[in-house]
Amino acid sequence: MSGWKNLCRLLPIVALAMFVLTGCGDPYLSALDPKGPVAESQLSLIKLSFYIMLGVFIVVMVIFTYVLVKFRKRPGQTGIPKQVEGNHKLEIIWTTIPIILLLVLAIPTVITTFDLAEKFPSEDVVNVKVTAHQFWWEFDYPDLEVSTGQDLYIPTGKKVQFQLTSADVIHSFWVPALAGKTDTNPGMVNHMWFQADQPGVYQGKCAELCGPSHALMDFKVVAVSPEEFDTWVGKMKAAAERTPATATAQQGQEIFNKSCLGCHAVGGQGGKMGPNLTAFGDRDKVAGILEYNKENIAAWIHDPQSKKPGNLMPAFGDKLSDQEIDSLVEYLDGLKINE
Numbered sequence: 001m002s003g004w005k006n007l008c009r010l011l012p013i014v015a016l017a018m019f020v021l022t023g024c025g026d027p028y029l030s031a032l033d034p035k036g037p038v039a040e041s042q043l044s045l046i047k048l049s050f051y052i053m054l055g056v057f058i059v060v061m062v063i064f065t066y067v068l069v070k071f072r073k074r075p076g077q078t079g080i081p082k083q084v085e086g087n088h089k090l091e092i093i094w095t096t097i098p099i100i101l102l103l104v105l106a107i108p109t110v111i112t113t114f115d116l117a118e119k120f121p122s123e124d125v126v127n128v129k130v131t132a133h134q135f136w137w138e139f140d141y142p143d144l145e146v147s148t149g150q151d152l153y154i155p156t157g158k159k160v161q162f163q164l165t166s167a168d169v170i171h172s173f174w175v176p177a178l179a180g181k182t183d184t185n186p187g188m189v190n191h192m193w194f195q196a197d198q199p200g201v202y203q204g205k206c207a208e209l210c211g212p213s214h215a216l217m218d219f220k221v222v223a224v225s226p227e228e229f230d231t232w233v234g235k236m237k238a239a240a241e242r243t244p245a246t247a248t249a250q251q252g253q254e255i256f257n258k259s260c261l262g263c264h265a266v267g268g269q270g271g272k273m274g275p276n277l278t279a280f281g282d283r284d285k286v287a288g289i290l291e292y293n294k295e296n297i298a299a300w301i302h303d304p305q306s307k308k309p310g311n312l313m314p315a316f317g318d319k320l321s322d323q324e325i326d327s328l329v330e331y332l333d334g335l336k337i338n339e
């Protein structure tokens with residue numbers, strides 16, 4: 001009876017484990033499935049330390065089991081066994097082995113670190129300035145004069161060189177399939193680079209607890225062929241020339257320019273307090289987390305706090321009528337650069 005009860009208690013743990021392990025199935029959110037040279041060399045270090053640990057674990061367990069069996073208490077045995085203290089030979093052995101193991105770990109780690117730093121690209125790169133905000137990501141391409149929010153476009157087969165900083169607290173920039181994390185610290189600039197070999201969408205995460213919506217601070221790396229990338233840059237620049245397609249969207253644009261443009265840029269104009277919305281209509285997520293559809297866009301404008309607690313966008317549900325919000329949604333949904 002009590003045995004069953006105990007088994008039932010294990011159920012939530014098993015359920016949780018299944019839930020967590022399903023998360024590991026996402027092919028583009030795993031450091032164990034690298035999609036570029038930086039992540040590949042980092043994975044080789046992960047494997048090396050894993051196999052060393054596994055070796056140590058097996059040796060320790062074998063000795064442990066042997067000692068348990070050999071020196072177990074036998075029937076009729078009385079008193080405590082003979083106590084042994086100080087054994088130079090053993091002490092030298094168990095000091096030397098860890099030193100050797102640490103060297104085996106340290107040498108490739110140092111070599112890889114220097115190697116990645118040496119390969120730090122100098123020419124023929126795409127420069128991106130990453131600014132982390134509570135709770136979204138800003139990507140500026142200083143040489144191309146283009147900016148995006150949440151979605152980072154990069155060309156495949158080319159090194160992308162990052163300058164990382166933060167607008168508020170410490171965040172950490174992490175695209176598991178492409179490279180290890182790098183902190184973004186306010187008031188200073190960190191550097192890193194990576195490269196995606198294949199086209200694809202690679203998930204990114206903030207990896208440093210940064211406030212109530214830290215867990216919702218997702219972004220995407222969209223890797224496309226170099227030709228497509230150039231086309232994308234051209235379209236982003238041409239976006240300044242667009243005009244709203246309908247009268248409703250036109251009304252939405254007027255409201256947007258009055259109430260939103262101070263924080264959100266569209267087509268090179270506007271503030272940087274919120275994500276750049278130039279290609280918002282092409283997104284497949286709203287605010288990085290909600291499924292992209294008109295209801296969710298309207299719900300976000302109504303009350304952003306209920307979607308992402310602690311974020312820095314004010315609610316407009318009590319300032320704008322439903323009709324005004326609908327026209328804003330129509331305007332935002334028309335902000336596409338891909339037809």
Ligand code: HEC
Pocket residue numbers: 134135136149150256259260261262263264273274275283285286287288297300301308311312313314316328332
């Ligand atoms: C005080 C600055 C501020 C104002 C004014 C503002 N926003 Fe925002 N907005 C933000 C911030 C900050 C975020 C990012 C929130 C987050 O994800 O943490 C955001 C996010 C968004 C998003 C989601 C963007 C994305 O990347 O998916 C939309 C859509 C949006 N705002 C629309 C509007 C509209 C429409 C207005 C005007 C009615 C407006 N905002 C006014 C600061 C502002």
Ligand SMILES: [Cu+2]
Pocket residue numbers: 132133134135170171172206207208209210214217
């Ligand atoms: Cu963060």
